Amino acid sequence: FNIREELTEKENSLLDLLGTEVKTQLFNERRQNFCTDITYVRYLRARDWDTKASKEMLVNSLQWRDEFKPEELTAEEVRGEMDNEGKFFVHGRDKLGHPILVMRPRYDNTTAHEPKLK
DSSP: OOGGGGSOHHHHHHHHHHHHHHGGGOOSHHHHHHOOHHHHHHHHHHTTTOHHHHHHHHHHHHHHHHHHOGGGOOTGGGHHHHTSTTTEEEEEEOTTSOEEEEEOGGGOOOOOOHHHHO
16 A cells, blocks of 8 residues: 555655654664554644644654554553443454554543553
């Protein structure tokens, strides 16, 4: 899947610009693995293709990911959240085959707040 094929010429140039600006923030392999074209497009879309705002949001996300390491979470660490009836469910897979996890916070009935930060 190539996200660039679905973008306009202007969107592709903004994607290139964001990628170039963020490369200075990629100091480790974990960050490099997270920062793909698809990730950049998600952040650009979230900030209406404003590269400055997208970069700020992405850098904040990278800092959060460095602190909490969500890619290292295990099922056991979130068992209480998963057992929360109706709060999470898998709703198919994305174009890359990753499961799409839908979260409905209104069904939250747990009291442990620290795991929720992850």
